[in-house]
Each structure stands twice: as C-alpha cells, then as structure tokens.
Amino acid sequence: MRTKPLLFGAALLLSTLALTWHWSRPSTESTEPPATLEAPIPQAADSDEPDPIAANSEQQQLLNSPQARDLERRLAFQNQYRSFVQQAGQPEHAARQSEAERLSKRIDTLEAQGELALSEALLMQLGLIRATESDEATQKMKAQRLIERYQQISAEREARLAAQPDPNFERYKAEEKRIVEEVLALQSIPDGLSRDEYLRQRLQEARERSFQ
8 A cells, every 4th residue: 555655754763863773783783674474375274075177266366466466566675675674784786786776766756656664664774884884984974964864855755745634644654653662762673673674564554554
C-alpha cells in the first residue's frame, strides 16, 4: 500500500539523536536488516477434495498480481541492501561506491512513494555511510550533511501540512516519538537485531497501523 510521503513524527528528535548512538556504539554492531523472509505462497482454501490444478491456477494468479510483484521487488531490494551492508569494511572501489549510490537513490524513491517513512529512510542512508566510509570523521561529516538535508525536507513538509491537518499523520507523529524514545533507551535489542534495524521495524509497523 502506498501513502503520501511521511516526515519525522518526532520532528527533529530522531535526527538529533541519530549520531549520538550511531557512532558512539561499537563499530561491530550490525546496521543490516534481518534476514529477509521469502514471500509466502498463498494457500488455496481447504476442501474435502482439493483440486490441485485449480489451486495451482489460483496461486499463480495471486503471485502474478500487482501487489505480489510489488512485494517481490521490495524483498529483492531489502536483500540487496542487506548484502551490501554485510560487506562493510571491504576495500573501497568504484563499483562499490556506484552500488551505494544506486541503493541510496532507491531509498529516496521508496520514501517518496510512501513505502518508507522519512525516519526509516534516514536510518538506511546512515547505514550506507557506515558501510562505505572507513574513516570515522568522514562518516560523521557525511551523516551530519545527510541529517541537515532530511531536516530541511521535514520542515518543508511540516509547513505544507500545517494548513491541512491529517488525523492519521498526527497519530503517527505521536507514535513515532514514543517509539524512538523507547528504542533508544533499551539496554538490549530483541531478536538479535541491531538497534537501528529494530527501530526501523517498529516505525514501519506504526506507519502501517496509522495509514492502513
């Protein structure tokens, strides 16, 4: 489901705290997304005497639907992103930098389409910086520039939305602020996830609840 682009629910809260934990934590903490699950194959309804041919035909129709194709593309991108950040620390070369730029543009596209909140996109972009820059000072400099760009986008969208209040968006803002504060305060992260991936997961769930 696509929604209009979302900005920071907590305004600049996430951006002001992002650098605090993103580079104060051990460099070995993973920034990658968790293993991406394969898209489930829809099952035909149970019956006393199921028709395999009919079931396979129905499954194929579902798998060929626009929704299934969109899901497949999103899963493929998540796998590409995961593979890239797993290789953090490898020698820098032109091909790797080109791939980082491609992933960064794809993140921007997904955010513009409403498939990522601005806060989710920021976390992924920060992950790309960590995966491509070995020098910590350069990481921080690029991250600060990135955050300033996202702050500007957020401010511009806030101004446009001020004249047209959206109850769903207001609900999401409050939920996002609560989630950010909660996740940053955690001493341990569930399910073996990195802190930023767990935060992205929680923000995605909140976004889907607010705009479903």
